[in-house]
Amino acid sequence: MMTKIPQRSSNNFETKMFYLKKPLRFVPLLILTGFLFANTSLAQTEFKLDGIIIETNAKHIDPAAFKAKITLAFELLKTKAPSDYATMKSFIGKIRAYQASGANFNEDIMTIDIAKATFDASLEWLTSVLAHETTHIKKYKDTGKKFGDAHLLTDKKAALQIMINEELDCNKVQLAVLEKVGGAKYEIDYLRAQKGDHFDIDKDGDYDMDDYKGRKW
Numbered sequence: 001m002m003t004k005i006p007q008r009s010s011n012n013f014e015t016k017m018f019y020l021k022k023p024l025r026f027v028p029l030l031i032l033t034g035f036l037f038a039n040t041s042l043a044q045t046e047f048k049l050d051g052i053i054i055e056t057n058a059k060h061i062d063p064a065a066f067k068a069k070i071t072l073a074f075e076l077l078k079t080k081a082p083s084d085y086a087t088m089k090s091f092i093g094k095i096r097a098y099q100a101s102g103a104n105f106n107e108d109i110m111t112i113d114i115a116k117a118t119f120d121a122s123l124e125w126l127t128s129v130l131a132h133e134t135t136h137i138k139k140y141k142d143t144g145k146k147f148g149d150a151h152l153l154t155d156k157k158a159a160l161q162i163m164i165n166e167e168l169d170c171n172k173v174q175l176a177v178l179e180k181v182g183g184a185k186y187e188i189d190y191l192r193a194q195k196g197d198h199f200d201i202d203k204d205g206d207y208d209m210d211d212y213k214g215r216k217w
C-alpha cells in the first residue's frame with residue numbers, strides 16, 4: 001500500500017500563501033511608484049501670481065522662499081519699472097525654480113528658469129534678471145529666432161557674435177531695470193562691465209552643453 005500523499009486542501013495555509021504571494025510581489029512596486037509620484041508632486045507645486053504661473057521646486061530652491069522672493073520681485077518691478085513689468089506680463093507664462101537660469105523657449109509656455117545662485121542674489125538683481133530673460137523671450141516672439149538662431153550657423157565665430165549681440169541687448173534692458181529698482185553700485189558696475197559673452201563659461205568661443213553644464217547661476 002502506498003503511503004498516502006498528503007493532499008493540500010484549499011484551506012491549507014501554505015496554499016493560501018501561495019496565492020497571496022503573487023499579487024504581493026507587486027506591492028513594493030506600487031509603493032515605490034506611489035512614493036515617486038508623491039515625491040515629484042511634493043517637490044513641484046505651482047500657483048498663479050498676477051496671471052503668471054510660479055512653479056516652485058524643492059529640489060532646487062526652498063518653495064516658501066521662492067514664493068516670497070518672487071512675489072517681492074514682482075512688486076518691485078511693478079512699482080519701480082511698470083513698463084518692464086507690463087512687458088514681462090505680456091510675454092512670460094511661467095517662472096520656475098530650476099537648475100540653471102535662463103529664458104526657456106522650449107516649453108509650451110514661455111518660461112523663465114531661475115537657479116539658486118540667481119535666486120540668492122539681491123532682490124534687485126533677481127528682479128533685473130526677470131527683465132533680462134523677458135527680453136530674450138520677447139526677441140524670440142518678435143523674430144521667431146531662439147538666441148538669434150545662432151545654433152543654425154556653421155560659422156561658429158559669427159554665431160558667437162550673434163549671441164553676444166543678443167546678450168548685450170538683454171543686458172541693456174537689465175541695466176536700466178537694475179538702476180530703476182535701486183540696484184547696488186557693485187551690481188550696476190558688474191553688469192556694465194559685461195561683454196555679452198558671460199554664457200561662454202569655458203571661453204572656447206562657443207556656447208554649448210559644456211557651458212550649460214558648467215553654469216551654476
Ligand SMILES: [Zn+2]
Pocket residue numbers: 132136167170
Ligand atoms: Zn541672456
